[in-house]
Amino acid sequence: MRLYVDQGADSPYLRSRRLWSEPAHWIAGQPPASVFRCSAQTRYRQADEPCEVRVNDDGRLEVRFDRPQRAVTPGQSVVLYDGEICLGGAVIERTDAPLEQRLGAHAA
Numbered sequence: 001m002r003l004y005v006d007q008g009a010d011s012p013y014l015r016s017r018r019l020w021s022e023p024a025h026w027i028a029g030q031p032p033a034s035v036f037r038c039s040a041q042t043r044y045r046q047a048d049e050p051c052e053v054r055v056n057d058d059g060r061l062e063v064r065f066d067r068p069q070r071a072v073t074p075g076q077s078v079v080l081y082d083g084e085i086c087l088g089g090a091v092i093e094r095t096d097a098p099l100e101q102r103l104g105a106h107a108a
Contacts (some may be wrong), residue, residue: 010021016097021078021090031055034088039081040065042072042092048081061090068088072097 006013022029032038034055039048040063042066049069054062063078072078072095079089 009070013098014071016072016095017065017068017071018096019061019063019078020093021061021063022093024055024061024080024090026088027086028088032082032098035049038087041079041081042069053080060093093095 009076020039026056031053035052037050037052040051040053050066052064054064061078072092074092074094076092077089078092080087
């Protein structure tokens with residue numbers, strides 16, 4: 001097991017612009033479109049963050065944030081909103097955070 005330690009809340013190793021998820025669950029039973037803009041939260045009580053969502057044929061999501069997000073974590077949820085309306089959500093599988101990419105290289 002390896003433990004990576006970095007100081008500072010703004011570490012670039014914890015920043016990601018994209019995430020990929022497991023198949024999503026939709027409040028309305030289906031996504032609003034195969035590609036759409038909305039806002040998302042990846043942490044409880046986090047401010048909504050603007051993003052673009054692509055829904056794959058298998059229901060998995062690719063979410064691209066307008067600006068880098070801190071500590072987006074596989075196993076946690078991404079919840080999608082249109083204003084005050086919850087569209088649905090999914091469990092995060094992976095991100096493009098530099099640390100996650102580095103850990104993936106060690107696992108191979």
